[in-house]
Amino acid sequence: MAKIKGTVVIDTEHCKGCKVCVVSCPCGVLDLSSQVNGKGYNYCYMANPDACTGCASCAIICPDTCITVYRQKFE
Amino acid sequence: MAEFEVQKTQENLVYSRTKVLTDNVMHYCPGCSHGTVHKLIAEVIDEMNMQDKTIGVSPVGCAVFAYNYLDIDWAEAAHGRAPAVATAIKRLNPDKMVFTYQGDGDLAAIGTAETIHICNRGENVAIFFVNNGIYGMTGGQMAPTTLIGMKTATCPYGRDPKLHGFPYKIGNIVSQLEGTCYVTRQSVNTPAAVRKAKKAIRKAFENSLAGKGVSFVEFVGTCNSGWKMDPVAANKWMEENMIPAYPLGDLKDI
Amino acid sequence: MKEVKLMKGNEVLAEAAIRCGADAYFGYPITPQSEVMETLMEKKPWETTGMVVLQAESELASINMVYGGACCGKKVLTSSSSPGISLMCEGLTYLAGSELPCVIINVSRGGPGLGTIQPSQGDYFQATKGGGHGDYRLIVLAPNSVQEMHDFVFDAFDLAFKYRNPVMVLSDGVIGQMMEKVVLAEQRPRWTEQEIIEKCGDWALTGKTPDRKHNIITSLELDPYAFEKFNQKLVEKYNKVRENEVRYEEFMCDDADYVIVAFGSSARIGMKTMEMAREEGIKVGLLRPITLFPFPEKPIAALAERVKGFLSVELNTGQMVEDIKLAVNGKTPVEFFGRAGGAVFSPEEVYDALKEKLIK
Structure with a gap:
């Protein structure tokens, strides 16, 4: 059975840790890191990468446009 | 799980930052709606292949530095005067795609006359209006769109209509004017709302190129710093309070 | 052959604006200069040279329309009289702060306040010392005849583009309303888009093409050291004007x-x-x-x-x-x-x- 998987790349220096992506992800993939970036923000990361389908909801809503999304179909 | 490792190739790319956005980190507070609206405008300009033909007019207010984030030619207008500036730019450059980007203080208070008259003349420009019910840049004072009872720095006990007058829906007012062809109220609080908002931006730009008159796209937005909430709570507060006062949807589409 | 006519000062301003190849006039009616826009509307230059003429909703709007046009490297002008110029002062300081070339004509009348519609030179301070906020200067030309009303429109645009600075023609109700003989210049063509790119392409809003950075017209600078430097640059410009452009x-x-x-x-x-x-x-x-x-x-x-x-x-x-x-x-x-x-x-x-x- 074909499976669609996704992944995201987060520009952690652009991220301000607003968490809007975290609550917008339908699959619970993202969370805020306990680490901080150069500006002192807890940036977002893939806490549950296996659940990502590459739907891009997080990237679409990100006010700082710091998420890049990839999606691949596995047969 | 190595068998399901997604390859980060061009072929698998589904979302990336548009080239119309510069690399600058926006000065906006975390979660601010301005960032999302900027991005959508940039994406639409990119998709329409109009980067070299678009001229933006930025306001005074939080979005004063919009010119640092979209890689197009920009004019920074005096407070409230963006519609007058845009009028001249478009009249003198009919082949350009011209838009103003304004907040509630700029567009609905100090610039009310300019707003009404650009809409009445039906200039072929798009107006993008972010309504978050507060003056963000100056530190959270009352705006013309501040809700009744809402607390700001200049109505610390809540907006009392007897003292401060009423919030008003300028979108409804401009929809009554002959010169507007498209007036809509959108939001960017959920991925679905963002998708709809982007379609509205596209339509506004296309209308301006088709010479149909003013397209007025209002975005009900958040100001989590001014509202003194975290970004997620601000979105929730907006859904419960702002959107009932400023209902989403098209007010005019001809 | 020279074209010689008997004309009113205000009408000549309109005629000169068309003939010097201006791209646009934005104005709002006010006595004693309303004939400027009336003449332009009657002449319909948009059908001949392509010049835009627009009646704005206020002087605030008309000066900001001038700002918009000037941002694009276009030759734009407005005219008004004293109370209207007071309203425009916000725009004037933005124009000066953004180093935009444009022409403002003041056919001045008596003040302060609503004052009178009779002629006056009470706007000397406003014209030469600011009017708007901040350290800026307008270049100010003072015609004393209908002929100079004509000639100074041309000169004002030349100076405006030479120094990237707003230029004011400070006239008064006497000269605006007076009729005299005037020798009219030949029609100059408006600049083409290509000419604007050649002359003003390094700053004007002509569309961000891949071969250049995006152009931004602004007077905002929050870094005090950078802004002090900018103020100093303006001083140097004004000193050059002092050195080269004195006329008497x-x-x-x-x-x-x-x-x-x-x-x-x-x-x-x-x-x-x-x-x-x-x-x-x-x-x-x-x-x-x-x-x-x-x-x-x-x-x-x-x-x-x-x-x-x-x-x-x-x-x-x-x-x-x-x-x-x-x-x-x-x-x-x-x-x-x-x-x-x-x-x-x-x-x-x-x-x-x-x-x-x-x-x-």
Whole structure:
């Protein structure tokens, strides 16, 4: 059975840790890191990468446009 | 799980930052709606292949530095005067795609006359209006769109209509004017709302190129710093309070 | 062949705007200059040269339309009268702060406040010392004839683009409403898009093409050191203007004992006074500043070395006299005579003042 998987790349220096992506992800993939970036923000990361389908909801809503999304179909 | 490792190739790319956005980190507070609206405008300009033909007019207010984030030619207008500036730019450059980007203080208070008259003349420009019910840049004072009872720095006990007058829906007012062809109220609080908002931006730009008159796209937005909430709570507060006062949807589409 | 016509000052402004190849005029009606826009609307230049003419909802809007047009490297102008210029002062400081070339015509009337629709030169301070906030200067040209109303529109655009600075033509109700013979210049073509890119492409909003960075027109700079540097750059520009663009006329100053200094319509009256005095054997000369900024300080300072006194003659309560005093720097007496509120002096009144205050 074909499976669609996704992944995201987060520009952690652009991220301000607003968490809007975290609550917008339908699959619970993202969370805020306990680490901080150069500006002192807890940036977002893939806490549950296996659940990502590459739907891009997080990237679409990100006010700082710091998420890049990839999606691949596995047969 | 190595068998399901997604390859980060061009072929698998589904979302990336548009080239119309510069690399600058926006000065906006975390979660601010301005960032999302900027991005959508940039994406639409990119998709329409109009980067070299678009001229933006930025306001005074939080979005004063919009010119640092979209890689197009920009004019920074005096407070409230963006519609007058845009009028001249478009009249003198009919082949350009011209838009103003304004907040509630700029567009609905100090610039009310300019707003009404650009809409009445039906200039072929798009107006993008972010309504978050507060003056963000100056530190959270009352705006013309501040809700009744809402607390700001200049109505610390809540907006009392007897003292401060009423919030008003300028979108409804401009929809009554002959010169507007498209007036809509959108939001960017959920991925679905963002998708709809982007379609509205596209339509506004296309209308301006088709010479149909003013397209007025209002975005009900958040100001989590001014509202003194975290970004997620601000979105929730907006859904419960702002959107009932400023209902989403098209007010005019001809 | 030369085209010579009998025309009203305000109508000539409109004619000159079209003929110099202006791209747009934005205005709002106000007495005593409403004929400027009326003439333009009647002539419909959008059908001939392609010039845009638009009646705005206020002077605030019209000056900001000028800002919008100037942002694009277009030749744009507006005209108004004193209370309207007060409203435009916000736009003027933004235009100066963004270094935008444009032309503003003030056919001035009496103030303060709503004042009167009669002529006045009470806007000298406003024109030359700011009006809006911050350290900026307008280049100010003061016509004293219908011919100069015509010529200075051309000159004003040349200066505006040479220095990337707003230029004001400070006229008054006398010259705006007066009819005189005028020699009209030939129609100049408007600049093409390509010409604008060649002349102004490094700053104007012509569309961000891949070969250049995006152009931004703004007067905002939050870094105090960067903004101080910018202010200093403006000072250097204004100093260049002071060095190169001073214009004035001298009449019979070579042997003069007393010199009347007057600009615009006052200079015409002062000329008559000078003739009256000369007929009586009193050696009176006249210096007419044509540029009010830059002010002809040097020629006045040179005269101050040898004349017995200056009389500043103005249709106000004493404004330019301060600049004369600065130029003279105490070397010789500087007196003032003026009338205000729309009243205009006669040559005899000026002569009486000259005798009373200086000749004695």
